[in-house]
Amino acid sequence: MASDMISAEGVPAFGNDVRTVWWEDSSVCLIDQRLLPTEWVTVRCQTRDEVAFAIKSMQVRGAPAIGCTAAYGLALVARQSQATTAAELLAELATAKTFLDSQRPTAVNLAWATARMLTTAHRFNGSFDALPARLLDEAHTILAEDLAMCHAIGEHGVNLIPPRGRVLTHCNAGGLATAGYGTALAPIRTAHRLGRPVHVLVDETRPFLQGARLTAWELQQAGVPLTLITDNMAGFMMRRGEVDCIIVGADRIVANGDVANKIGTYSLAVLAQAHGLPFYVAAPSSTVDLALATGDEIVIEERATDEVTHIGGRRIAPEGVVAAHPAFDVTPHQLVTAIITEQGVIYPPFAEGLARLKRNT
Numbered sequence: 119m120a121s122d123m124i125s126a127e128g129v130p131a132f133g134n135d136v137r138t139v140w141w142e143d144s145s146v147c148l149i150d151q152r153l154l155p156t157e158w159v160t161v162r163c164q165t166r167d168e169v170a171f172a173i174k175s176m177q178v179r180g181a182p183a184i185g186c187t188a189a190y191g192l193a194l195v196a197r198q199s200q201a202t203t204a205a206e207l208l209a210e211l212a213t214a215k216t217f218l219d220s221q222r223p224t225a226v227n228l229a230w231a232t233a234r235m236l237t238t239a240h241r242f243n244g245s246f247d248a249l250p251a252r253l254l255d256e257a258h259t260i261l262a263e264d265l266a267m268c269h270a271i272g273e274h275g276v277n278l279i280p281p282r283g284r285v286l287t288h289c290n291a292g293g294l295a296t297a298g299y300g301t302a303l304a305p306i307r308t309a310h311r312l313g314r315p316v317h318v319l320v321d322e323t324r325p326f327l328q329g330a331r332l333t334a335w336e337l338q339q340a341g342v343p344l345t346l347i348t349d350n351m352a353g354f355m356m357r358r359g360e361v362d363c364i365i366v367g368a369d370r371i372v373a374n375g376d377v378a379n380k381i382g383t384y385s386l387a388v389l390a391q392a393h394g395l396p397f398y399v400a401a402p403s404s405t406v407d408l409a410l411a412t413g414d415e416i417v418i419e420e421r422a423t424d425e426v427t428h429i430g431g432r433r434i435a436p437e438g439v440v441a442a443h444p445a446f447d448v449t450p451h452q453l454v455t456a457i458i459t460e461q462g463v464i465y466p467p468f469a470e471g472l473a474r475l476k477r478n479t
Contacts, residue, residue: 138294139178139186139261141254144197146190148178151294155335166195166214173228174221176326180295181369181405182264185227188218189257192235196250204246211239223417224378224446225369226407231260264297267402267460268304275305275365275400275458279316283309284362286319286352289380290328291367291400292336301400302367303336305458310342318344319355323380325426325443349382356393364390365458368401375451375468376413381444387453399449400458403479406472413448421445 139148145162146169153159161177163169169191172178178187195214201207215232222228238256242249279285291302299307309316318337323329330346337344347355355361364386370378377383377399390397410416423441427433435441457464457471461478464471 136293136298138180138183138296138298139190141190141193141257144194146172146187146194148172148183148187149294150177151179151332152177154294154331163191163194165198166191166217169194170218170221173218179328180290181225181227181367182268182296182301182402183294184222184225185231185404186257186261186264186297188228189231189235189260190254191218192232193250193254193257196239196253199250204249207246207249208236208239211236222419224419225405227369227404230404230407234260261297264402264404265299267404268293268296268299268301270460271301271400271402271458272299272304272308274460274462275398276308276312276314278363278365278396278398278456278458278463279305279309279314280362282315282317284317284319284360286321286355286361286364286386287333288321288329288349288364288366288383288386289323290332290336292333294332294336295367300336300367301402301458302365303333304400305365306337306342307340310340316342318342319352319361320344320346321349321352321382321386322346323382324349325429327429328380352386353389353393356389356395361393361395363396363398365398365400368399368405369446370410370416371399371401371406371457371472372410372413372416373408373469373472374412375454375457375466375472376416377449377451377454377457378413378416378418378446379449381447384447384449384453387449391453396455397449397453398456398458399454402460403475406459406476408473408476413450416446416448418447419445 145164150159150161219229287302292300320333321329334346368377368379387397421443423443426441426443427435
């Protein structure tokens with residue numbers, strides 16, 4: 119796995135949708151998000167296993183960005199395959215799909231993107247030699263569609279932010295988590311672009327600090343006013359009247375409207391209800407999974423506990439301490455005010471609206 123590094127002083131501005139994932143010189147390229155905001159490193163994945171490592175290690179993260187990366191990963195497999203028949207290549211792609219899907223089981227965009235790539239391969243009627251190029255075109259399309267969906271989410275969600283709105287967000291659901299522009303940050307960025315005053319309270323989001331490292335940086339680069347808070351300040355800020363609404367992203371939304379998102383999201387939803395505040399979820403249709411009836415069926419990824427006991431590689435807990443690390447939690451649909459999608463805003467009851475959303479995609 120090759121990488122190109124730019125020093126902290128050379129970190130590019132992100133305000134104009136810098137690419138998060140892209141294809142270049144027969145490689146799947148991405149920004150190593152573990153190192154931001156102090157270092158800008160471009161990782162070039164040249165094998166299936168390197169793509170898998172990038173997903174698992176969170177060099178790339180955020181459900182839509184992971185899906186785009188996995189799509190390019192299957193295109194890479196097709197280009198490098200030594201298969202001599204279509205049947206052999208299809209079997210190799212199916213194996214690669216299973217392997218990539220296993221790296222991060224909670225975010226449905228991963229399996230959605232690889233399934234779309236595999237379906238494209240099965241339906242291809244051209245010559246065997248042309249299939250790799252067709253799959254690369256499909257990966258490009260998935261990326262372009264995600265960027266368009268993010269901008270549409272911004273347009274549909276902007277009017278949910280009150281005048282001079284103070285918005286609380288969790289984790290990173292901005293451009294870095296997508297093909298660009300973001301999901302939860304899309305209405306915020308759209309409001310700012312339209313000249314509407316908006317201020318964002320950014321949860322730091324322990325243990326990986328996506329809010330402190332990534333969301334705060336993205337908003338700063340885009341010129342959006344923000345205040346960084348620790349996760350356990352959220353209730354205090356709500357009680358003081360410093361929050362008008364909460365907007366978060368999602369890693370999976372199931373048929374009844376239950377939402378899986380970064381650990382800590384459920385707590386925010388409970389606090390929002392206690393304080394009478396609207397709790398919005400912003401996500402593209404690719405994040406909706408109608409195959410699962412309720413959030414109880416979602417597989418919650420358990421990550422290494424040293425991400426809890428250490429920060430930046432430095433131990434903060436005593437040796438021998440047992441730590442838990444579920445990477446996500448599930449917010450029941452009863453706590454969700456509305457779901458902002460690229461096709462519009464869906465209000466409760468969610469089942470019909472989500473089903474209609476998927477029929478239209």
